[in-house]
Amino acid sequence: MANFFSTRATKGLLNVGEIYCPKNGEFPSFKEAAGTAYLNNFVKNVPEDDFNSLSLVLAIFSFLPNFLLVWIINLCTNAQNSPSDGLLYSNLRQLNLGLRGLCYSIYYSEFTNPNYKGKKALDVLDYKLNRVTE
Amino acid sequence: MLYDFIVVGSGSGGGALSYYLNKSGAKVLLLEAGKFYRKDTFPKTEAETSAYLYWGGGIEFAKDGRMGFLRTKMVGGSSIVYQCLMDRFDDIALNDWKNESGVNWFTPEIMAPHYDQVESDMVLHTFCREEMRPNGILFADACDKLGYKWGYLRRGQSNCAPEKDNDCTGCLGGCFRDSKQSSLVAFIQKAEKEGLEIIAETEIYKVEPNKDTCKVHGFQNGxxxxxxxxxxxxxxxxxxxxxxxxxxxxxxxxPALGKKFASHPQFMWLGFQNEIVDAHKGMFQSVASKDPNFRAQGFKLENVFASPISIGMLMNETGIEHQRLMKQYRYMQCIEVAVRDENAGEILCDNKGKLTVSKPLTDQDKTRRDKGHHAIENILNTSGAKEIYKSKFYFGLHLMGGCTMGVDGATSVVNPDFQVHGEKTLYIADSSIFPNAPGINPGLTIKSLGHKLAQQLIK
Incomplete structure (x- = not known):
């Protein structure tokens, strides 16, 4: 069965993404710029077990108040520096990279919300790639 | 149908091997779990590249969640997304292989004709000063000041159109002009024209060798x-x-199956310059360290770079601090240290096929990393970097071992003839047979081992 984020999980991702990539000067807020319509394309090759775990975590995140979410994200971020190789810290590290990967994949990409007309994150970086095919 | 040879996997080893086998007139089938992309069908964006071309939908993790592994899934395998740097192994690497495995043909002399043949079947290009971009110039000039030896890279490429300002970071998701000499371009597409049968999107999970033949079982479209x-x-x-x-x-x-896994752990650091570096533009990677002292100390440095999502992933900061760092994307100078690691890792697999990879950094690995970081810091400071970002995240691109070659079935998986110990019809030819980490880009040697096995099988 294809991996598909529920509305609830997508809401959780938007909340998390806003912590990683808030509105800041020229940078757009994750919530307004992220092309969540493309989200499912980016997870179609994620193993089903991993996807289901991620989807569940995101759905839970959608219910959490922002201060608690910030605390959890900080926990994940700090796990990167923890000497512990226990199950909790291993999972937090994987969650840290998984969430960041998903958020940055749509934030630093061409796949923005079609209703968003402002400057994209890639434009703020002034990133241009020239592909010469012929 | 009974094939003369079935090759399972189409990366550096499988691509070259199937080309040479097919050239001999044998009936060869090349099987690949991933899709068959061509130059005009590769994903066009970094986000799609990560999501579509890699197992795990982007990245896989070691059991402890510290190290990420990048493993590709498509016809051509890792050679599609890597930089195609073509280095022969030196005496140090081959001697260490010989000593660890007991295989006496791991010598520069015996490997030379295989390197020669593979090199002659590819278009190779060695960079020069005029082709260097600012990231490379900053690296080389600082190395000169510090007394570190460096050299130009040799890359498999035929026509990258630098005169038209083509940006080669784009080809990290597959070369869209068939210039990069991936297995797809240098071997598979040529063999395809000469009758090689290729079946993609077919994942083999089991082999069943018997006295005269060998079956492979897998899934195709479910x-x-x-x-x-x-x-x-x-x-x-x-x-x-x-x-x-x-x-x-x-x-x-x-019992040695899965053991002796190594991955050349790579650590990327960034230096922020006052002037625009544009490390993602043009022929973005042209030089590397060639310092015998670094080699002896077990690491090498390269002036790599990546597209924004990957650079963002190097940073553990969130929010405004992350954006402050990313805003300087065009001002970033980048150097990585690749560690010649001990083969202390292990690849385990449950009965459903789920892999669990243990890859601890040993004390020696950490010492080598730290020495490399010290050299990077010296280079970045000498280059005039106003700020240095020391990423803690590390990853493995060169996945080696697990089915190592050796003379003893108790400590290895394949014998010196590439045969699985105890089997007559089952062979392995890829980076999994590496006895230990060479500390050198493995692509050319994997292909050359494929050529060696092809010669042996054709006889």
Whole structure:
């Protein structure tokens, strides 16, 4: 069965993404710029077990108040520096990279919300790639 | 149908091997789990590249969640997304292989004709000063000031159109002009024209060798399929071949299966310059360290770079601090240290085929990393970097071991003739047979080992 984020999980991702990539000067807020319509394309090759775990975590995140979410994200971020190789810290590290990967994949990409007309994150970086095919 | 040879996996090893076997007139089938992309169908964006071309939908993790592994899934394998840097192994690497495995043909003299043949079948280009971009110039000039030896890289490429300002970071998701000499371009597409049968999107999970032939079992579009060849060669890479061997029940017969895994852990640091560097533009990687002291100390440095999502992933900061760092994307100078690591890792597999990879950094690995970081810091400071970002995240691109070659079936998986110990019709030819980490880009040697095996099988 294809991996598909529920509305609830997508809401959780938007909340998390806003912590990683808030509105800041020229940078757009994750919530307004992220092309969540493309989200499912980016997870179609994620193993089903991993996807289901991620989807569940995101759905839970959608219910959490922002201060608690910030605390959890900080926990994940700090796990990167923890000497512990226990199950909790291993999972937090994987969650840290998984969430960041998903958020940055749509934030630093061409796949923005079609209703968003402002400057994209890639434009703020002034990133241009020239592909010469012929 | 009974094939003369079935090659499972189409990366550096499988691509070259199937080309040479097919050239001999044999009936060869090349099987690949991933899709068959061409220059005009590769993903066009970084986000799609990560999501579509890699196992795990982007990245796989070591058990402790510290190290990420990048493992590709498509016809051409890792050679599609890597930089195609073509280096021969030196005496140090081959001697260490010989000593660890007991295989006496791991010598520069015996490997030379295989390197020669593979090199003659590719278009190779060695960079020069005029082709260097600012990231490379900053690196080389600082090395000169510090007394570090460096050299130009040799890359497989035919026509990258630098005069038209083509940006080669784009080809990290597959070369869209068939210039990069991936296995797809240098071998598979040529063999395809000469009759090589290629079946993509077919994932083999089990091999069944017998006295005269070998069957492979897998799934294609959700349906069970079986193919049979007089000889089967696994070329699925360290994870892929090891997984197939695990799922075929070899762990009880060959206790070394899955062991001696190494990955050349890579650590990227960034230096922020006052002037624009544009490290993502043009021929973005042209030089590397060539310092014998670094080699002796077990690391090398390269002036790599990546597209924004990957650079963002190097940073553990969130929010405004993350954006402050990313805003300087065009001002970033980048150097990585690749560690010649000890083969202390292990690839395990459950009965459903789920891999668990243990890859601790040993004390020696950490010492080598720290020495490399010290050299990077010196280079970045000498280059005038106003700020240095020391990323803690590290990853493995060169996945090696798991089915190592050796003379003893108790401590290795394949014998010096590439045959699985105790089997007559089952072979392995890819990076999984590496006895230990060479500390050198492995692509050319994997292809050359494929050529060596092809010569042996054709006889």
């Amino acid at each position: 349906k069970q399929v079986t193919f049979e060849g007089k000889k089967v060669i696994l070329s699925g890479g360290a994870f892929g071949s090891t997984r197939m061997m695990h799922m075929s029940g070899y762990k009880s017969k060959l």
